[in-house]
Amino acid sequence: MIPTLVLVGRPNVGKSTLFNRLTKTRDALVADLPGLTRDRHYGHGRMGNQPFLVVDTGGFEPTAKDGIVHEMARQAESAIAEADVLLFIVDGRAGLTPQDQAIADRLRKSGRPLHLVVNKAEGMVRAMVAAEFHEMGCGDPLVISAAHGDGVRELVELALEPWVNKVGADETAAAGDDSAAVAKVPKVAIAGRPNVGKSTLINTLLGEERVIAFDMPGTTRDAIEVPFEKNGKHYTLIDTAGLRRKGRVFETIEKFSVIKTLQAVEEANVVVLMVDASQDISDQDAHIAGFAIEAGRALVLAVNKWDAVDDYRRERVKVDIGRKLNFLGFARVHYVSALKGQGIAGILGSVDKAWAAAMKKMPTPQLTRVLGAAVQKQAPPRHGLSRPKLRYAHQGGSNPPIIVIHGNALDHVPASYTRYLEGCFMEAFKLQGTPLRIQYKSSRNPFADKD
Ligand SMILES: Nc1nc2c(ncn2[C@@H]2O[C@H](COP(=O)(O)OP(=O)(O)OP(=O)(O)O)[C@@H](O)[C@H]2O)c(=O)[nH]1
Numbered sequence: 001m002i003p004t005l006v007l008v009g010r011p012n013v014g015k016s017t018l019f020n021r022l023t024k025t026r027d028a029l030v031a032d033l034p035g036l037t038r039d040r041h042y043g044h045g046r047m048g049n050q051p052f053l054v055v056d057t058g059g060f061e062p063t064a065k066d067g068i069v070h071e072m073a074r075q076a077e078s079a080i081a082e083a084d085v086l087l088f089i090v091d092g093r094a095g096l097t098p099q100d101q102a103i104a105d106r107l108r109k110s111g112r113p114l115h116l117v118v119n120k121a122e123g124m125v126r127a128m129v130a131a132e133f134h135e136m137g138c139g140d141p142l143v144i145s146a147a148h149g150d151g152v153r154e155l156v157e158l159a160l161e162p163w164v165n166k167v168g169a170d171e172t173a174a175a176g177d178d179s180a181a182v183a184k185v186p187k188v189a190i191a192g193r194p195n196v197g198k199s200t201l202i203n204t205l206l207g208e209e210r211v212i213a214f215d216m217p218g219t220t221r222d223a224i225e226v227p228f229e230k231n232g233k234h235y236t237l238i239d240t241a242g243l244r245r246k247g248r249v250f251e252t253i254e255k256f257s258v259i260k261t262l263q264a265v266e267e268a269n270v271v272v273l274m275v276d277a278s279q280d281i282s283d284q285d286a287h288i289a290g291f292a293i294e295a296g297r298a299l300v301l302a303v304n305k306w307d308a309v310d311d312y313r314r315e316r317v318k319v320d321i322g323r324k325l326n327f328l329g330f331a332r333v334h335y336v337s338a339l340k341g342q343g344i345a346g347i348l349g350s351v352d353k354a355w356a357a358a359m360k361k362m363p364t365p366q367l368t369r370v371l372g373a374a375v376q377k378q379a380p381p382r383h384g385l386s387r388p389k390l391r392y393a394h395q396g397g398s399n400p401p402i403i404v405i406h407g408n409a410l411d412h413v414p415a416s417y418t419r420y421l422e423g424c425f426m427e428a429f430k431l432q433g434t435p436l437r438i439q440y441k442s443s444r445n446p447f448a449d450k451d
């Protein structure tokens with residue numbers, strides 16, 4: 001399961017600055033999609049081949065009793081409880097405050113692995129800064145500057161140490177899997193905000209079907225995988241909230257958890273994003289969708305409770321989706337009723353197609369041909385005196401498909417042109433259902449691109 005780093009600290013210590021730094025590398029992979037707004041509190045990070053989640057709890061006031069601050073504290077509490085690693089940020093310039101001490105006590109009680117991070121320490125003597133904060137009893141302080149990036153890499157390495165050896169093993173397994181990829185059983189996550197009908201869909205999917213094996217969730221910290229079979233095809237359902245079998249039906253044993261949802265999305269090959277037709281599309285729907293795209297997951301959109309809405313509402317929902325989730329243009333949409341079992345076969349059909357698209361093999365000659373045709377139809381715009389030269393393309397990965405384009409002066413290809421190319425590749429290779437990543441690799445020779 002993907003590790004989650006949770007940033008905690010009083011207001012103004014630099015949590016957002018650190019959050020941005022930790023999530024920046026991953027963001028850079030996603031061509032900026034119109035309409036996609038990022039959640040400022042939940043993000044992806046990556047160190048080498050190890051992905052991780054970062055959660056910024058905002059200003060944490062453990063003593064607040066009511067109001068918005070209390071609500072934030074409540075959310076922070078649940079993030080703390082679910083953290084794999086807590087990063088407790090303090091301000092090296094302000095020095096130790098009583099509020100820091102109160103937070104430290106609270107964090108130690110959680111029993112989660114904890115690292116004390118002293119921020120804003122650029123230009124300061126590390127040993128001296130560390131000495132002051134040692135007395136907090138949170139172990140050796142890590143001295144960093146989030147604004148300048150000093151010590152951030154070491155911080156992440158230390159925080160992720162328990163996962164790093166495991167990564168090596170996972171990676172070999174993943175590389176080995178690749179050849180038999182399409183035969184592999186897809187992992188499917190059903191994601192969506194509270195009350196959209198996820199449990200109902202799971203029950204409709206699993207209820208009467210043969211569940212091949214089902215482990216009772218002993219430790220809820222690990223992803224629970226439920227293998228099932230439908231119409232002779234095998235799938236593995238990644239649970240987002242801790243499923244428990246109660247008689248013939250499944251029920252979720254935990255309330256909605258953003259972190260569990262995001263972990264399941266990361267773990268899955270295909271995400272079924274569920275929204276509620278009786279409600280307008282919300283920021284939270286858009287954030288979950290955006291997160292799935294950043295993770296590169298294949299995606300199917302299920303608009304649920306279609307039975308409960310009239311024609312007027314149906315039209316309105318379609319317009320709303322087109323407007324607020326327009327960056328999901330690559331995904332197939334199904335209007336369904338999880339409760340009545342209507343449209344469910346369609347969802348699985350699209351899961352199959354999205355998975356096949358996500359694992360598509362694209363040979364270099366074909367890719368290069370499609371690239372050539374695309375450039376011939378519309379050349380990339382000039383940048384200053386040079387025009388980017390796109391020479392050939394090869395496939396750099398699957399789920400999501402990564403297309404690596406080689407050439408010269410590729411640093412200045414605009415995002416709009418990248419989206420144009422994405423469209424060309426999508427169409428040529430029939431990649432509907434999966435996002436696509438394009439990466440550019442410029443040749444080093446500065447004279448090669450004169451034209
Ligand atoms: N000198 C210095 N300033 C920093 C550093 N990191 C953050 N800051 C500054 O500290 C201030 C607060 O940073 P934020 O990242 O907004 O802090 P925060 O903890 O997210 O604050 P809240 O959103 O109020 O919880 C900003 O003015 C930052 O520019 C650093 O490494 N060095």
Ligand SMILES: Nc1nc2c(ncn2[C@@H]2O[C@H](COP(=O)(O)OP(=O)(O)OP(=O)(O)O)[C@@H](O)[C@H]2O)c(=O)[nH]1
Nearest residue numbers: 193194195196197198199200256305308337338339
């Ligand atoms: N009319 C109608 N109601 C539905 C449908 N699917 C689910 N519901 C109802 O919506 C409510 C929420 O359904 P759940 O399946 O519990 O939703 P959930 O997304 O699992 O909710 P959380 O566990 O809170 O995340 C229940 O009252 C369901 O009966 C549907 O297709 N049509």
